[in-house]
Amino acid sequence: AQSVSQHNHHVILSEAASLELGCNYSYGGTVNLFWYVQYPGQHLQLLLKYFSGDPLVKGIKGFEAEFIKSKFSFNLRKPSVQWSDTAEYFCAVNLNTGGFKTIFGAGTRLFVKA
Amino acid sequence: NAGVTQTPKFRILKIGQSMTLQCTQDMNHNYMYWYRQDPGMGLKLIYYSVGAGITDKGEVPNGYNVSRSTTEDFPLRLELAAPSQTSVYFCASTRGEAGYTFGSGTRLTVV
Numbered sequence: 629a630q631s632v633s634q635h636n637h638h639v640i641l642s643e644a645a646s647l648e649l650g651c652n653y654s655y656g657g658t659v660n661l662f663w664y665v666q667y668p669g670q671h672l673q674l675l676l677k678y679f680s681g682d683p684l685v686k687g688i689k690g691f692e693a694e695f696i697k698s699k700f701s702f703n704l705r706k707p708s709v710q711w712s713d714t715a716e717y718f719c720a721v722n723l724n725t726g727g728f729k730t731i732f733g734a735g736t737r738l739f740v741k742a
Numbered sequence: 743n744a745g746v747t748q749t750p751k752f753r754i755l756k757i758g759q760s761m762t763l764q765c766t767q768d769m770n771h772n773y774m775y776w777y778r779q780d781p782g783m784g785l786k787l788i789y790y791s792v793g794a795g796i797t798d799k800g801e802v803p804n805g806y807n808v809s810r811s812t813t814e815d816f817p818l819r820l821e822l823a824a825p826s827q828t829s830v831y832f833c834a835s836t837r838g839e840a841g842y843t844f845g846s847g848t849r850l851t852v853v
Contacts (some may be wrong), residue, residue, distance in 0.1 A: 660839050671844040728793050732784040
């Protein structure tokens with residue numbers, strides 16, 4: 629069965645530290661890849677997405693992610709985090725089949741200390 | 743442009759009661775979804791729809807039912823509520839591969 633694994637469940641960083649959240653998926657076919665963010669008490673919002681082309685994609689608020697096909701990975705990065713980045717981050721894979729169903733990872737809770 | 747609207751935001755049910763979670767989108771999206779979110783588990787797909795009149799089961803459909811009589815509306819019905827259905831429920835929609843637009847969620851507690 630297809631699955632999405634996020635390496636860290638909880639991450640604590642100080643402001644200005646660099647962030648990298650790991651994500652691996654298991655599916656051999658064509659996929660679309662996403663990172664969603666959920667701020668405390670809010671719904672999920674799309675952070676960035678990869679469909680094809682340049683494997684390094686840039687999203688909102690200075691986030692970027694790199695797709696490495698050979699490693700089935702789609703890691704999220706940010707050079708310098710801010711207190712306002714405190715949130716839960718979800719990696720997701722859309723199987724690009726009928727229905728555009730999306731499989732989500734378990735999420736990584738990021739806490740940024742001011 | 744309201745996007746995806748879910749009601750109610752909060753609800754407490756007693757075991758065995760039934761209720762309908764409402765979801766409406768005004769973006770003319772064909773694809774709609776219901777997920778439940780449990781702590782540390784991510785989101786699990788309950789049901790989805792590819793268009794009016796067409797629905798299909800997701801990963802965790804037991805105890806739920808859906809209908810899609812119009813493009814805009816995709817209600818989720820809970821029959822005979824159980825404590826295991828305590829969760830946060832999110833409705834989402836998309837036009838296709840662009841990513842989902844989520845509603846603000848319904849926090850349901852079954853006691």
